[in-house]
Amino acid sequence: MTLVMEGRSEGAMREAGYRYVGHSPDRQEALEKVTGRARYVHDMELPGMLYAKMLHSPYAHAEILSLDVSEAKALPGVKAVLTGRELPYLLGLYMVDKPILAQHKVRYQGEPVAAVAAVDTRTAAKALSLIKVEYQPLPAVLSVEEALTGGVLVHEDINTLDYVKGVFFPQPNSNIASWHKTIKGDIQKGFAQAELTIENEWRLPQVAHVPLETHVVIVQADPYSPKVKIWSSSQSPFAVRNLLAKAFGISRGDITVVVPYIGGGFGGKAGIHLEPLGVVLSRVCQGRPVKIQATREEEFNQLPTREGLRGRVKTGVTKDGKIVAEEIYFDWDGGAYADYSVNVGRAAGYAGAGPYEIPNIELHSRTLYTNKVFGTAYRGFGHLETHWVIERQMDLAAQALEMDPYEFRMKNLLREGATTITGEKITAHSGCVDQCLEAVAKEIAWTGYQSAAEREKAFKTGKVRGKGLAVLHKAPAMPPNTSTSAIMQMDEDGTVRLLLGAIDMGQGAYTTMAQIAAEVLDMPLEKVKVIWENDTDKNPYDWQTVASKYTFMGGNAVIRCAQDLLRQMKEVAACVLRCPVDELTHGNERIRHIQHQDKAIAFKDLALGYAYQNGTGIGGPLIGRGVYMAEGLTNLDPATGQGLPALDWTYGAHGAEIEIDVETGEIHVLKIASAFDVGQVINRKLAVGQVVGGVIQGLGSALIEGYKYSPEGRLLNPSFTDNKIPTAKDIPDRVVPIFIENPQRDGPFGARGVGEHPMISVPSVLANAVYDALGVNFYELPLSPERIVSGLARQKE
Amino acid sequence: MCAEHEHKAAQTYQDSGLPRVLLNCTVNGENVSQWIDPTMSLLHFLRHELNLLGTKEGCGEGECGACTIIFNGRAVNSCLVLAQEAEGSRILTVEGLGQEGQLSILQQEFIKEDALQCGFCTPGMLMSARALLDRNPEPEEEEIKEAIAGNLCRCTGYYPIIEAIKKASEREKEASQR
Numbered sequence: 001m002t003l004v005m006e007g008r009s010e011g012a013m014r015e016a017g018y019r020y021v022g023h024s025p026d027r028q029e030a031l032e033k034v035t036g037r038a039r040y041v042h043d044m045e046l047p048g049m050l051y052a053k054m055l056h057s058p059y060a061h062a063e064i065l066s067l068d069v070s071e072a073k074a075l076p077g078v079k080a081v082l083t084g085r086e087l088p089y090l091l092g093l094y095m096v097d098k099p100i101l102a103q104h105k106v107r108y109q110g111e112p113v114a115a116v117a118a119v120d121t122r123t124a125a126k127a128l129s130l131i132k133v134e135y136q137p138l139p140a141v142l143s144v145e146e147a148l149t150g151g152v153l154v155h156e157d158i159n160t161l162d163y164v165k166g167v168f169f170p171q172p173n174s175n176i177a178s179w180h181k182t183i184k185g186d187i188q189k190g191f192a193q194a195e196l197t198i199e200n201e202w203r204l205p206q207v208a209h210v211p212l213e214t215h216v217v218i219v220q221a222d223p224y225s226p227k228v229k230i231w232s233s234s235q236s237p238f239a240v241r242n243l244l245a246k247a248f249g250i251s252r253g254d255i256t257v258v259v260p261y262i263g264g265g266f267g268g269k270a271g272i273h274l275e276p277l278g279v280v281l282s283r284v285c286q287g288r289p290v291k292i293q294a295t296r297e298e299e300f301n302q303l304p305t306r307e308g309l310r311g312r313v314k315t316g317v318t319k320d321g322k323i324v325a326e327e328i329y330f331d332w333d334g335g336a337y338a339d340y341s342v343n344v345g346r347a348a349g350y351a352g353a354g355p356y357e358i359p360n361i362e363l364h365s366r367t368l369y370t371n372k373v374f375g376t377a378y379r380g381f382g383h384l385e386t387h388w389v390i391e392r393q394m395d396l397a398a399q400a401l402e403m404d405p406y407e408f409r410m411k412n413l414l415r416e417g418a419t420t421i422t423g424e425k426i427t428a429h430s431g432c433v434d435q436c437l438e439a440v441a442k443e444i445a446w447t448g449y450q451s452a453a454e455r456e457k458a459f460k461t462g463k464v465r466g467k468g469l470a471v472l473h474k475a476p477a478m479p480p481n482t483s484t485s486a487i488m489q490m491d492e493d494g495t496v497r498l499l500l501g502a503i504d505m506g507q508g509a510y511t512t513m514a515q516i517a518a519e520v521l522d523m524p525l526e527k528v529k530v531i532w533e534n535d536t537d538k539n540p541y542d543w544q545t546v547a548s549k550y551t552f553m554g555g556n557a558v559i560r561c562a563q564d565l566l567r568q569m570k571e572v573a574a575c576v577l578r579c580p581v582d583e584l585t586h587g588n589e590r591i592r593h594i595q596h597q598d599k600a601i602a603f604k605d606l607a608l609g610y611a612y613q614n615g616t617g618i619g620g621p622l623i624g625r626g627v628y629m630a631e632g633l634t635n636l637d638p639a640t641g642q643g644l645p646a647l648d649w650t651y652g653a654h655g656a657e658i659e660i661d662v663e664t665g666e667i668h669v670l671k672i673a674s675a676f677d678v679g680q681v682i683n684r685k686l687a688v689g690q691v692v693g694g695v696i697q698g699l700g701s702a703l704i705e706g707y708k709y710s711p712e713g714r715l716l717n718p719s720f721t722d723n724k725i726p727t728a729k730d731i732p733d734r735v736v737p738i739f740i741e742n743p744q745r746d747g748p749f750g751a752r753g754v755g756e757h758p759m760i761s762v763p764s765v766l767a768n769a770v771y772d773a774l775g776v777n778f779y780e781l782p783l784s785p786e787r788i789v790s791g792l793a794r795q796k797e
Numbered sequence: 798m799c800a801e802h803e804h805k806a807a808q809t810y811q812d813s814g815l816p817r818v819l820l821n822c823t824v825n826g827e828n829v830s831q832w833i834d835p836t837m838s839l840l841h842f843l844r845h846e847l848n849l850l851g852t853k854e855g856c857g858e859g860e861c862g863a864c865t866i867i868f869n870g871r872a873v874n875s876c877l878v879l880a881q882e883a884e885g886s887r888i889l890t891v892e893g894l895g896q897e898g899q900l901s902i903l904q905q906e907f908i909k910e911d912a913l914q915c916g917f918c919t920p921g922m923l924m925s926a927r928a929l930l931d932r933n934p935e936p937e938e939e940e941i942k943e944a945i946a947g948n949l950c951r952c953t954g955y956y957p958i959i960e961a962i963k964k965a966s967e968r969e970k971e972a973s974q975r
């Protein structure tokens with residue numbers, strides 16, 4: 001039996017007859033990766049390179065009373081020792097709140113307080129052990145409840161921090177880094193209409209990204225000029241350049257960021273992390289290259305993670321199952337620094353109610369500072385978390401109504417003509433979440449919850465089965481004016497070299513872009529080569545590789561780029577063939593006349609400009625350009641959150657079937673069916689890869705993963721021994737990816753993104769299935785065997 | 798205070814200053830004879846002394862499998878083995894899988910099934926798979942899962958990897974019957 005279905009397509013599938021789009025060519029870089037020749041920053045060494053290591057705070061919150069580095073500095077082989085005292089910089093994407101090394105106080109256990117660069121790692125580690133730090137521990141803020149009381153402030157200077165105004169809303173004298181509000185209709189009136197009100201509280205812990213390659217940078221900073229060169233395992237070379245320039249007050253032109261192969265990102269390598277420390281260390285070391293590679297422990301404990309969340313929801317429904325009002329409070333456990341979490345909070349503000357039409361809503365999304373490892377972007381950008389809240393709440397609403405949760409969802413889903421909670425109209429071309437739900441319900445043969453009697457009977461066998469459903473939506477979370485660009489050059493044999501701004505970290509972006517280019521140019525895919533190793537000095541601009549936006553935006557830029565190349569070829573060909581440009585077409589790697597097929601010029605003969613027989617030249621080397629800038633998006637109203645935040649919505653649904661061992665509490669997943677309205681599949685094999693990989697990452701969040709802290713705020717599980725992720729033995733018996741293809745009119749060939757979506761709602765669908773199996777509702781993740789067993793015990797009482 | 802953690806996971810080349818010892822072994826079919834630091838791990842020996850950078854370090858603590866190599870026929874985490882323990886051994890790394898510019902069947906199937914995304918776990922995964930197929934040419938699905946359970950992959954969800962190993966087993970069987 002195959003484990004994964006082909007990835008079939010349902011819905012309004014078209015017989016477009018594309019040459020490459022929708023097919024499954026191998027990824028472009030596969031050969032390098034199966035032979036061990038793909039080079040990551042992890043593998044790089046430069047002549048004269050030094051190795052840096054960091055000393056971490058043992059306390060969650062403490063004043064630094066003194067820091068003595070004299071012995072460390074004196075150790076032979078040590079080239080630099082830095083502390084926060086020498087680094088008066090603050091960095092931040094949205095809230096400028098984070099020092100390079102802790103200044104005056106530490107805000108989480110694991111925060112770096114000093115760094116050493118030395119000739120080898122052993123010397124660097126020895127030097128760290130010679131640093132003496134005296135701390136005065138402070139009371140720590142370790143939960144959203146403590147954060148909200150504001151008795152202890154994580155950032156005592158919150159009132160004076162710089163931030164992006166009008167988009168984020170820090171609250172004075174509090175731990176609220178941003179308070180985003182979405183208000184539509186009138187919830188008072190709405191709840192007055194409600195015949196039933198369902199109110200619940202849901203939680204989930206912080207979860208680590210776990211890229212197999214930990215964060216790593218090599219930095220070479222010229223001691224005589226502001227010039228800096230950085231090799232980084234990063235999703236965001238252009239954002240790194242931008243933020244560094246801002247922090248150090250230097251020009252973008254002085255900064256080069258190079259990204260070779262990257263060993264996984266998942267959002268954790270977006271933004272800026274070890275780069276600034278590398279810059280200051282290399283500068284102190286007279287420009288010698290400095291490598292900083294996070295250990296696995298630092299990956300868990302120093303570098304950012306996914307936010308924790310407490311979600312409280314009150315839903316008002318009529319007896320016939322219509323949602324009339326909803327009040328939501330999302331309180332994000334954002335950790336010590338705001339990083340991306342304030343923007344996660346903002347995305348939750350406009351997407352946090354799920355793909356439902358809700359006439360009256362008030363949604364508060366508060367990103368809170370706590371004394372924990374700080375939060376950042378993580379595949380799904382808050383949507384796995386908000387859908388944990390909403391997709392469980394919808395099942396509980398259905399339970400309260402004694403209604404089939406499938407029917408209940410179908411009554412309330414966003415469809416053509418509906419408006420979202422920020423006032424956006426859903427059209428016939430927005431995608432269809434109802435078709436996704438229908439497809440997965442069919443795939444798992446959904447017939448409604450089982451009865452109490454059926455459960456009872458199954459219970460006696462020791463193994464109980466259950467089924468569940470959940471839906472999801474997500475749009476790219478990005479500034480309304482986000483852009484990307486592509487450059488294409490043709491070589492004299494007709495090969496095309498494509499330069500992109502985005503990073504391919506394994507999601508297959510470069511392969512899909514090559515397919516799109518080959519499709520538009522109607523030429524062999526093997527002759528389209530995407531240049532690997534992204535270099536901000538050479539590659540055209542892209543905002544950053546996040547948000548599942550690149551298939552859409554990059555695809556459009558590449559289409560325009562290829563069209564630009566064709567236009568240039570046709571202009572020259574029109575002169576040579578003595579005909580108007582509009583009588584020319586292309587195919588078979590030639591520009592040819594639409595009627596007189598023998599009137600044609602091969603691409604390769606135009607690549608460097610056309611040469612007549614007598615040697616005279618015309619045209620010149622072909623360089624195509626294509627850009628795409630998000631169209632028609634707006635900022636959100638600061639008071640009501642109304643506006644147009646979404647470039648495109650990708651809708652989806654999961655159906656799951658599970659079996660629980662009632663003795664051990666262990667959940668065995670028999671099947672997960674996952675449907676997404678992707679508009680048009682570009683590469684079927686890669687799309688299936690995103691779905692199954694994402695579903696398993698979601699399974700980790702659902703069943704296994706999560707940070708655990710001691711009462712003092714020490715992270716208890718910063719290793720694979722205690723913070724497990726799914727292995728090959730933990731996967732469901734089967735995953736069934738289903739692609740619905742209702743084209744997005746402005747997407748490339750109708751496509752929408754699907755990188756993050758597969759992991760969203762996986763925890764919800766499993767907990768919904770757990771209810772079906774046991775008749776017990778769980779409100780907190782992960783659904784560990786211990787939690788299931790104790791839930792069962794409570795129910796017996 | 799946290800300094801003790803720093804020692805155990807040092808990730809790059811390090812010299813203890815102790816007298817060097819001579820190591821003789823075969824790596825990917827070639828004889829190697831080299832004086833090495835006695836505290837050096839086999840992983841560091843391969844990466845830093847022999848420049849075989851295909852083998853990766855994902856944790857340095859025996860928990861992720863990114864450093865898996867085949868050591869006297871068995872898949873082992875090279876980060877947990879001291880290089881000097883390799884005296885007289887036969888070692889195979891990802892660089893030794895293909896022959897004369899020709900990918901092995903296993904590598905070909907990894908490509909076909911798209912059993913890799915970021916590729917960082919791939920060399921270790923290939924070596925665990927190779928060791929399995931060498932000792933058990935026709936493994937059951939559960940045996941495949943067992944054999945790669947020590948190799949973490951955050952990208953693929955494992956399905957395409959399992960599929961690739963199954964396909965490779967079938968094709969290798971065919972090839973051996975020819």
Ligand code: FES
Pocket residue numbers: 853854855856857858859860861862863864865874875876877
């Ligand atoms: S690096 Fe050896 S097991 Fe992780």
Ligand code: FES
Pocket residue numbers: 212263264506912913914915916917918919949950951952953
């Ligand atoms: S392919 Fe990225 S970890 Fe396996």
